[in-house]
Amino acid sequence: MSEHSTYVPGNAAEKWLDERLPVVRFAKEHLMDFPTPKNLNYWWTFGAILVLCLGVQIVTGIILAMHYTPNVALAFDSVEHIRRDVNGGRIIQAVHSVGASMFFAALYIHIFRGLFFGSYKAPREILWILGVVIFILTMATAFMGYVLPWGQMSFWGATVITNIFSAIPVVGESLLQLLRGGFAVGNPTLNRFFSLHYLLPFIIAAVVVLHIWALHVPGNNNPIGVEVKDKRDTVPFHPYYTMKDLFAMVLFMIPFAWFVFFAPDILGHPDNYIQANSQVTPSHIVPEWYLLPFYTILRAVDFNVLFINSQLGGVIAMGLSMLALLLVPWLDTGKVRSGSFRPMFKWFYALFVLDFIALAYLGAQEAIEPYTTLAKVCTGYYFLHFFVILPVLSRIEVAKPLPTSISESVLGKAHS
Amino acid sequence: MTLATQAEHSSTRRDFLYVATGAVGAVGAAAVVWPLINQLNPDASTLALASIEFNLANIPEGQSVTITWRGLPVFVRHRTQAEIDEAKAVPLADLKDPETDEQRTKPGHEQWLIMIANCTHLGCVPIGQSGDFDGWFCPCHGSHYDSAGRIRKGPAPKNLVVPPYEFISDTLVQIG
Numbered sequence: 001m002s003e004h005s006t007y008v009p010g011n012a013a014e015k016w017l018d019e020r021l022p023v024v025r026f027a028k029e030h031l032m033d034f035p036t037p038k039n040l041n042y043w044w045t046f047g048a049i050l051v052l053c054l055g056v057q058i059v060t061g062i063i064l065a066m067h068y069t070p071n072v073a074l075a076f077d078s079v080e081h082i083r084r085d086v087n088g089g090r091i092i093q094a095v096h097s098v099g100a101s102m103f104f105a106a107l108y109i110h111i112f113r114g115l116f117f118g119s120y121k122a123p124r125e126i127l128w129i130l131g132v133v134i135f136i137l138t139m140a141t142a143f144m145g146y147v148l149p150w151g152q153m154s155f156w157g158a159t160v161i162t163n164i165f166s167a168i169p170v171v172g173e174s175l176l177q178l179l180r181g182g183f184a185v186g187n188p189t190l191n192r193f194f195s196l197h198y199l200l201p202f203i204i205a206a207v208v209v210l211h212i213w214a215l216h217v218p219g220n221n222n223p224i225g226v227e228v229k230d231k232r233d234t235v236p237f238h239p240y241y242t243m244k245d246l247f248a249m250v251l252f253m254i255p256f257a258w259f260v261f262f263a264p265d266i267l268g269h270p271d272n273y274i275q276a277n278s279q280v281t282p283s284h285i286v287p288e289w290y291l292l293p294f295y296t297i298l299r300a301v302d303f304n305v306l307f308i309n310s311q312l313g314g315v316i317a318m319g320l321s322m323l324a325l326l327l328v329p330w331l332d333t334g335k336v337r338s339g340s341f342r343p344m345f346k347w348f349y350a351l352f353v354l355d356f357i358a359l360a361y362l363g364a365q366e367a368i369e370p371y372t373t374l375a376k377v378c379t380g381y382y383f384l385h386f387f388v389i390l391p392v393l394s395r396i397e398v399a400k401p402l403p404t405s406i407s408e409s410v411l412g413k414a415h416s
Numbered sequence: 417m418t419l420a421t422q423a424e425h426s427s428t429r430r431d432f433l434y435v436a437t438g439a440v441g442a443v444g445a446a447a448v449v450w451p452l453i454n455q456l457n458p459d460a461s462t463l464a465l466a467s468i469e470f471n472l473a474n475i476p477e478g479q480s481v482t483i484t485w486r487g488l489p490v491f492v493r494h495r496t497q498a499e500i501d502e503a504k505a506v507p508l509a510d511l512k513d514p515e516t517d518e519q520r521t522k523p524g525h526e527q528w529l530i531m532i533a534n535c536t537h538l539g540c541v542p543i544g545q546s547g548d549f550d551g552w553f554c555p556c557h558g559s560h561y562d563s564a565g566r567i568r569k570g571p572a573p574k575n576l577v578v579p580p581y582e583f584i585s586d587t588l589v590q591i592g
Contacts, residue, residue, distance in 0.1 A: 124500040156540065160556075163539040178453070182462045184484035192456070279482050279533075280487045281541040285556045299538075299557050302571030304512075309573035311537055 006033060030216055035234035036241055037222035041281055041409050043113040044220070045248035046106050048241075052249055053103040054208065058201050060096040061145075068148065070194035072187045075150035076275045077405045078221035094264035100142050101267045102256050104290035107135060115328070116349055118337035119221040127214035127330040132325045134207050137198030139291060141200040144193040146288060151272030156285050158193070164298070167312040184278060224409050225337025226402055233406035284366055297321045299367065300379040317379065324386040331386055341400040345393055354387045462486075467592030469584065472528060480544050482533055485591050489533035489541055490579065491552075492589075495563065500526050502550060503564035504589070510568075513575045517564045520578050530591065531565045532579055537572035 007028040009015035018025055067086050069078040082089040099220055114120055120128035147158045162179050166172040181188025188321070228234055235241075259267065267289065273284045287295050301313035308316065320350035324331070339345050358378045365371040468485055470492065475481055480493040495503075503517040521529060533541050540556035547553030548569060549562035559570030566575040581591040 093506040105490045159534070160540065161536075163537075177458055178456045180458075181456055182489045183466075186462070186487045188459065188462070278487060279484065279541065281554075281556065283555050285540060299571065302557065304573070310571040311573045314571070366558065372558070 002240075030212075030237075031242075032236060032238040034216065034221070034237040035228070035231070036237045037220050037228055037233060037406050038235045038240075039222050039224065039406050040220065040241070040244075041223050042248060043109065043223075045245050046110040046113065048245035049249055049252050050103070050110060051208070052252075053099060053106055054201065054205060056095065056217065057103060057116060058205070060092050060099065061198070061201065063092055064096055065194075068194075069413050070148065070191050072150060072190055072276070075148060075190060079149045091260065092263075094260045098256065098259040098264055098267060100145065101259070101288070101290065102252070103138065104142070104245045104250070107138060108290070111135065111325075112353065114221075116339040116353075117221055117223060118225050118332070118334075118339065120329045121225075121334075121337050122329070122333070123218045124214070124221060127211060127218075128329055129326055130207055130211040130214055132322070134204055134211060135320060137200060137204050139294075141197060141204065142288065142290065143281070147190065148197060148268075149272060150190065150276045151274055151281075152274040152282050153269045153272040153285065155185060155276030155278065156281055157287055158189060160285055162189070162327050164315050164318075165316045167309075168311070186278075213275075220338065223338060224340065224403055224404060224406065226404075226406055226409070229405045230407075232364075243361040286364050289360065289364070292316055292361075293359035294321060296359045296363035296375050297379045297382065299363075300372075300375040301374065321379075321382060324383065328386065328390070332390040332394050334397065334399070336399035336402065341402055342393075342397055343400065344397045348385065348389050348393065352382075355381045355385065446501070450562075467590065469590050472590055473587040477527070482541075485532075486577065490543065490591065491529070491531050491533045491565075491576075492576060493529040493531075495527050495529055499550060500562035503562060503566075506527070506562065506564075507581075512567050513573070515564075515566060515575055520564050520575070522581075522583060525583055528589070529563075529565060530578065530581055530589070531576040533576070535559055535572050535583075536567065536574040536576065537570070 007018075007025045009024075010017045014024060017023070017045070064082060067078065067082045067089065069075060080094070082093050084090070086092075114128065114131065143161060147154045152251055162176060162185060166176045168175060175340050177183060179189075180186070181192060206325055222228075265273075269286060269288075274282075286292070298314045298318040301314070302310050305313055334342065334345070336342055339349055355378050358374070359382065362371050362375045362378060466486055468483075470483060472492065472494070474563075475494045477494050480491055480495050482489050482491055484490070500517065506517075507508065508514045508516065516530060517526070520531075535542050535554040535556065537554065537557050537559055540554050542552035542554035542559065544552055546561035549560050551563045551565060551568075552561040553559070554561075554570070554572065557571050559572035560568050561572075561576055562568050564575075567573070579591055583590055584590050
């Protein structure tokens with residue numbers, strides 16, 4: 001789809017610029033004329049919503065950094081200073097912290113959209129892998145950002161998560177000291193988390209550019225998963241999808257604004273309103289809601305497997321749960337792309353979504369029965385889905401007949 | 417010298433220079449990267465606090481205190497005779513991370529149990545004198561430790577860590 005440039009510089013100035021830096025041509029090709037399947041549904045607008053989310057986080061983050069102090073003695077109070085004294089700080093801080101949740105909500109919808117409609121299948125594997133890379137980078141960024149207010153959950157979250165590295169045989173303990181910059185989570189840890197929390201969003205933005213590049217080479221997937229065959233299957237990105245995306249963004253901003261204005265703290269844990277104390281653990285450590293499924297997988301392994309102890313086992317399981325996402329293009333070898341035409345896949349997909357929600361629920365519960373057993377079952381099913389169900393399904397499933405083209409599916413046979 | 421041998425000769429020489437330059441470059445890059453990584457390690461001000469002295473005289477039997485050493489919480493417990501006997505009675509075969517009570521205390525000072533207070537699973541601080549084994553219980557992920565701080569049940573892989581320490585006198589202990 002790279003041979004669609006119809007741009008003709010309008011005047012002498014544009015022509016002059018085009019021969020030196022074809023930025024207008026680029027915008028015209030990729031943001032305006034870009035031929036996009038005409039049957040994209042609203043699940044596809046979350047890509048644009050995510051760009052909005054990243055932009056909001058970067059802008060509000062830069063502003064917050066102007067008022068925040070990354071020092072263990074002052075960090076907690078400086079956040080309160082932002083919320084109480086800084087002009088409009090109450091709103092800006094809320095937009096940033098609620099924004100993280102909204103970002104992840106959109107991110108999960110975007111990923112599950114891709115999983116249902118087979119957006120990871122050839123020729124879009126690189127696009128999918130870059131997406132998973134963005135997801136992991138975003139989780140790391142969110143985690144480090146959560147540590148900055150230096151509340152009890154922040155501190156103990158940092159302790160628990162950095163402790164993951166101590167599970168690595170032989171070098172674990174030295175690596176842990178290297179990461180923390182001390183024997184325990186402390187001022188050096190806070191300083192470097194602040195530095196990296198500021199840096200990573202720009203790296204994410206760079207990977208997003210690659211992600212969109214990898215999208216614009218093969219072009220968009222679409223709800224029926226049939227490739228674009230001719231010009232009638234597509235519409236120009238602008239104004240058709242720019243307007244649709246804008247409309248979706250406005251709808252997305254309604255719950256966003258509700259949280260910001262009416263319940264800015266509802267998505268966080270109340271214990272984070274207690275200043276960090278290295279001597280006392282909160283009775284129950286939980287991460288933010290968007291990390292819960294992976295947290296459940298981490299702690300579901302509370303038994304030794306051969307020479308792998310329970311701690312390392314949990315870490316490996318959590319790593320594997322993300323690796324499974326990277327491998328999904330090769331685990332699901334079915335030729336039919338869209339889940340809409342895969343009768344069995346549909347049900348297993350629904351079951352997987354429920355399993356994922358259950359994992360999130362269990363991560364917020366205490367480590368007692370029946371939750372610990374349920375967590376093991378749900379973790380087991382997570383891996384079963386990727387490593388057994390998907391490969392087997394793609395072999396035994398008989399897909400429903402596909403429409404011959406996007407136009408036919410939209411307009412009916414008469415018009416095709 | 418024919419043209420062919422000359423070409424062969426110069427290409428070998430060029431290959432050597434190419435590999436040698438690459439090797440020196442790699443060593444140079446590693447030498448530059450190391451200080452950039454090493455700055456992450458604990459700094460001098462952190463290391464300066466690596467060792468402390470602590471007076472045990474004010475802890476009555478059956479009581480514990482939590483002190484800070486290297487930024488880490490440390491439990492200092494004055495164990496009762498019943499707790500010591502209980503810990504000694506446990507057969508090693510019952511333990512996930514087998515260690516005798518003697519290995520975890522100093523001879524002649526069995527009543528003093530000094531341990532880093534972070535659960536060996538993921539670093540939470542367990543609650544004292546609770547759990548199923550009269551020791552410590554970590555509510556985060558459900559690890560139970562016995563009266564010698566040894567892991568008995570739950571996901572933690574190791575016993576609570578005993579830091580390096582020495583008795584300077586009967587009541588004064590140096591940790592670190």
